[in-house]
Amino acid sequence: MSDFKYITLRDNPELKTSAALWFHNKWGVPEEAYLECMDALLNGETKNGWYLCLDGDKIVGGLGVIDNDFHNRKDLAPNICAVYTEKEHRKKGIAGQLLNMAVDDMKKKGVSPIYLATDHIGFYEKYGWEFYCMVQEDDEPKMTRLYIHR
Secondary structure (H helix, E strand, C coil): CCCEEEEECCCCHHHHHHHHHHHHHHHCCCHHHHHHHHHHHHCCCCCCCEEEEEECCEEEEEEEEECCCCECCCCCCCEEEEEEECHHHCCCCHHHHHHHHHHHHHHHCCCCCEEEEECCCCCHHHHCCEEEEEEEECCCCCEEEEEEEC
16 A cells, blocks of 8 residues: 655645646646646745645646636636546545645635536535536536535
């Protein structure tokens, strides 16, 4: 059994480049977009954050907090984004730990509620998230579910 380490990018800025590449490889969003968000955090321009789970020195899970996760409700901010756990490490509580870490960290910064867009039903509810409304995805005809954590 691995000893996972949960960290913030704010406390580990040396991981910025590898984290941006890791998220890019998972989601296909340009690496530069992640670097821009991460630089804004590290330069003190935003209260948002990036959260990682490490197995040794390897990133095995992560998520971010950004203003808007590509949907039409720009007033519902900030948003959890890019939630991902490596397949071989799923069902070990990593995503839940990262979600709780992000919510707690944002509350400490005075930021609440926080939102999350997803098509998953049943997972996020286990961690205190509630369905809030449907939102229109940017450049997509379909609607997606938006959750809130108060």
